[in-house]
Amino acid sequence: MQGARFQRLKAEFNDLIGQPPDARAARLAQLAAVDPEFAAELARWMAALDETDLAPAGDPLVGRAVGAYVLERRLGAGGMGVVYAASRRDGAIEQRVALKLTGRLHLSGPVQQRIERERAFLARLSHPHVARILDAGTSPELGHWFAMELVEGTDLATHADTARLDVNERLRLWLQLADAVAYVHRHAIVHRDLKPGNVLVDAAGDVKLLDFGIAKLLSADDGATATVGFTARYASPEQLRGESATTATDVYALGLLLYELLVGPFPFGRMDGSARPRAETPLLRDRVGASADDLVHVAAARSTTPNALRRRLRGELEAIVARALRTDAAERYGSVGEFAADVRRHLSGEPVDALPRSLGYRARVFVRRHRAAVGGAALAAAGLLAGLAVAVYQRDQALLERDRAERQNALLVSLVDAADPYDLRGSSLTVAEMLDAASARTRAQAGLDPRLRAQLLDAIGHGLFALGRSSDAAVAFAAALRALPAEVAPADPLRVRLSLRDVASRFELDPTTPALASLAALWPSIARQDASLRIEALGIRAHVQRTLGAPEAALADVEAALALCAIARGDGNADERLALRLKRMDLLSTLHRDDEALAEADALWSEASALPEGFDGMRVWVGRQRASALAMAGRADDAERLLAALAPAAERSYGAGSTRLAAFHSSLELAQRKRGHARSAAGSAARAGAIYATNLPDSVYHAYALRIEGDDLRVVGEYAAADERFARAAAIYARLGGNAVEDLAWCAIERAFTAFEAKRSTGAYDALVRIGEDYLADAGNDRYRATVEQMLVEAALDIGDTAGAQRRLAASAAARPAAAEDRVAAAVGAFRLARSQGDRAAAAAAIAAGRRDLGEAVNRVVVATFLTLLVYEAGAGNERAARCALARDAWLEVDPDGTAWRVQLRDVPACAAFDATMRG
Incomplete structure (x- = not known):
């Protein structure tokens, strides 16, 4: 049995594995009416499957042991086997997994060794949207088995319909899947069987790709170019022809999944799993619902109307999906990365590669993006036009009006000309450039009605202020006030x-x-x-x-x-x-009403995510504020991921010199600092500070950016640079005067603590204690009280002032730390105090307490500090070297440059020899 007939049998067999007995029988009867011999052979395959106890009827496998696991319940079946929820019961660890049985038997020794090598390789892969393979083996009765990360969730299409995701949300969900597939492709793995059942969405709305490595493992049995099991309905034309699977195969399957997410009905064959030879895909708009009732249902599941859905799918999305579903693999996207990049370009309003970039197409894209940007810049350009219309058409002197209208229309034409996207420079003007041009022309226009001039300058200033260009906005508002006649x-x-x-x-x-x-x-x-x-x-x-x-x-x-x-x-x-709710959320966070702030942030983010295409600026603003609330509520890892996803849109929406972009960098710094990624945080703070230095050099914003950069530099051991930042911030606070007194005092403490960290001298310690106690003695100083107490405790322990450390630790013990990193930090302080007092029992108790919370701690500085302390508890030789390695790796997460780790070596000389070996 060779070639196309064998591949057809295998495809039908793989489809029937997941079907209930009645559906299997109906399909076999249908095939028998057309090709009895083929149906009989397929029935023998199914009977052989039943004999291996892989059939679903009665679930006879539940309770049986497979390797170190016990099968608990059947989760489903598909083209490459049957999946059960299982638990590890060998006493080594407690672990729940998804265990897949493939039923493939009789492995030779070399093939089994190859599978073991591949399994070890796959287990090292890590991606947030890929379910990891944890274990694998062979059962004498059941064949290959694979233990995978257990994902509780809903398949991709069902989740999208149940949640009534709109088109943009579906595209963003699909991009998670595309990123996962691109990741495994970079590791030379082709999935071969992408379908909704292999893509689950968990309760948090995150995609998990299943079975990504099993095809690679099973291919060890057939040779490097063999075609393993697949689901016919989601197979590519080359798979149906019996040809080898390539990355183009997965591009095709991703195209089918995207098609299904967007329009519902499947483009080829019937929904019962049968397939026909592939032709070029029909257009998306022609497949939106098979009937009028179905069309309404499909549109409602996408939170829109039928006509709106057809309009949304027409053009770019049709071209993108059609290119991915070309019958000829050479005509598809060259990689999953290229496919995903085109979807991202569509979402961001940029021209897509799937359409020819004609002048007309680029002009339409420009108009779409430009209109959205104007709206995102607080109606700046709309204000210009509205102000002009009011001034032109609402005057009560007809002859004078006609004269003014001619001049004002000339001004409007000049502004439109200034925004020409196809001028000789060859690039489109930004909203900021348009506002700059408008401002220059408004001031230069002779004979312009004074009130109209003031209205135009007001609109220009408002737009500039929305873009974060406060200096330019102030100039525009002042000029507008001067333009108003005295009689107003x-x-x-x-x-x-x-x-x-x-x-x-x-x-x-x-x-x-x-x-x-x-x-x-x-x-x-x-x-x-x-x-x-x-x-x-x-x-x-x-x-x-x-x-x-x-x-x-x-x-x-x-x-x-x-x-x-x-x-x-x-x-x-x-x-x-x-906008007002965003301000309210920010104030709730400032007042430490974190639960209320986070609830409001989540609600706002849900609303912002549902905004139509073109509101990137608003989404970035909401997302940044939500990230800050997440970071303050102890979810800095979620905050950093959100900001990283928003960063390209922030650059696009705000522009390189905008103070709004500086605020975005400051929010990213907060998340990175809360996670303990100090080197990255210092970079984000520096980027914010550079923008403020240009736009708002003597503002609290610039001073704050300098301060937080100094904090981060001090953590990584760059004391001179940190002190320089604190000094510059203090100079700004001194110029600001009365409203910055506490911030000025805080800068003095930071400089004193930095000097102590650098010198570790008695004189530096005494200076820090004097400045810190002066701050604590002032009843008006509240913002940094807890941090000052912590600094004094750390310094006392470093210098050996046991009594001072004990007194301050006792004073702060009443406030029970809520977050895991706070509890680990408390354990660090307790351990150091116990060690300085020679209390071995208390030191051991502190270490045990810290270990309990270490796995949940997000802040890498706290984790690295704790792991460094573990070196003191280690024995000699290999054990000490292992703990030094853990500490070193943890500090390199804080500071990849290695400065922070080298600073730590002065406190853990036992690791110096190990470090020299590693660097050598």
């Missing part, structure tokens, strides 16, 4: 709005300006304005009060703005409410 009354809405925004922009540049007093003087006029302006004023005052250290008052203003927003406009101002 103080209570005129335009003058009030400009005065309000002028206060906000000047305060952003210099927090020492008397912003609260200026706002108080404006408030009687603000109170007489419409709801929109009052809401904006409350938001600005909230920002000022938060910056000045009054978060409770700021929260009250935000709550008042939200209430006014709901009363005044109902559902017509969703974006404005979203």
Whole structure:
């Protein structure tokens, strides 16, 4: 039995494995009516399968031992075997796995050795969206078995429909799968059997790819180019022809899965698993539902309407899927990475490779992206046009109006010309460039009506402020105020709005300006304005009060703005409410109401993720705030992953010099610092500081970026650089004056602690204690109290001041640490104190306590510190070397440059010889 007939038998057999007995019988009867001999042979294969106890009826395998595992319940079956949930029962470890039985018997010795080598290789692979193979073996009765990571979840298509994911959410879900497949391809593994059942989505919404390495293991039995089992409905044309599987095979299967996610009905064959020879795929829009009722159901599962779904799928998505499903493998995407990159380009509004990049197509893409960016920049360009329309068409002097209209239309034409994406430079202008051009033309335009000039400059300033260009915005607002004629009354809405925004922009540049007093003087006029302006004023005052250290008052203003927003406009101002809720979430986090902040952050992120295409700026803003809330709530690993995913959109949306991008880098630094990745955190802080140094050099934002960079540099042992950052921050705080007194005191403590860390001298310790106790004695200093106490404890233990360390540890013991890293840090302090006192029992108890929480600790600095202490408990020789290796690897996670580890060697000289050997 050779060639295509054998491959057809194998494909039908693999499809029937997962079917219940009635479905098997019906399919065999259907085949017998057309080809009795083929059906009879297939029936013999199925009977042989039943004889190996792999049939589902009655589950006779439940309770049986397979290797070190006991089968508990049947999870499913497919093209390459039957899967059971199983538990390890050999007493070595407690572990639940998914155990797959393939039924393949009679392995030769060399083949078995090859499988063992491949299994060891696959077990070392690690990817967040790939289920790992943990163990493998052979049973005399049941053939090959494979123990895999047990994933409790729903298959890809079912999850997407149940959760009513829209098209963009489905694309992002599919990208997780594509990244997993691309990862295994980089390790020379072809999956060969991608289908919904091999792609599960867990409760957190994360994709897990199953069975990725089993095909590679089983191929050891057939030779390197053999075709192993696959599911016919998801097979590529070359698989159905009996040809070898390649990475192009997986590209095709990913195309089928994406097709199914987008439109539901399968493009080829019937849904019962039968297949026909592959033709080119039909267009997505032509397959949205087989009937009118089905079409409504498919669209509803994607949270849209039938017409909207057809429009969404037309064009780029059709071309992308069609290219992946070419019958000729050479015409498909060259790799999964190329396929995924085109989907990402579509999501971000960039031209895709699946369509010819004609001038017309690039123009449409530009318009789409440009319109979205304008909306994301707080309606900057729309403000220009709206202000112009109001000034042109609402004047009451017809002759003068006609004259003004001619000049103003000329201005509009010049602005549109400035935004031409196909000018001689060969690249599109950004929103910021358009605003710059608009500002220059507005100021240069002779004879322009003064009120119109002020309106245009107001719109320009508002857009620049939204982009984080506070200096340019302040110039625009000041120019707009100067443009207003003297006869415009103080209570005129335009003058009030400009005065309000002028206060906000000047305060952003210099927090020492008397912003609260200026706002108080404006408030009687603000109170007489419409709801929109009052809401904006409350938001600005909230920002000022938060910056000045009054978060409770700021929260009250935000709550008042939200209430006014709901009363005044109902559902017509969703974006404005979203911005206010973000401010509220940030204030809740500032006030240490972490549970409330995180709940609001999750709700906001859900809403932002559902926004239509083109709202990248809003998603980045919401995502950054959510990440900060996650980090403060002890979930820094989730925060860092979220920010890493958002980073490309942040660069795109904000631009390289925007202070909004600086704030994004600061949020990333927070997550990295909370995880203890100090070197990476220092880099993020430096990037934020560089932007602030250009845009807001004398602001609290610049000072804060310098401070946190200094913190991170001190952790990795770069003491001189850290001190320089603290000194620069202190100079800024000194210039800011009264509102920065506590921050200035904190910089002094940081410099003293850095000097102590560098010198470890009695004089440096005494200076640190004096400065630290002065800070703690001031009743007004609250923000850094716990951190100062911790610094003094660490310094006391380092210098040998046992009594001082014991006193401060006792004072802080009442506050029970909640996070695992806090408990590990407490164990570190207790161990060091016990060791200095010679109390071996207390030291052993502290080590035991730290080990209990070590696995859950996220902060790598804390973990590395604890592992370093374990060296003191080690014996000689190999045991000490092993613990030194653990400590070294942990410190290299904190600081890949190795500086932090070299600093540690002065405290653990026992590792010096080991380190020299490693470097040698």
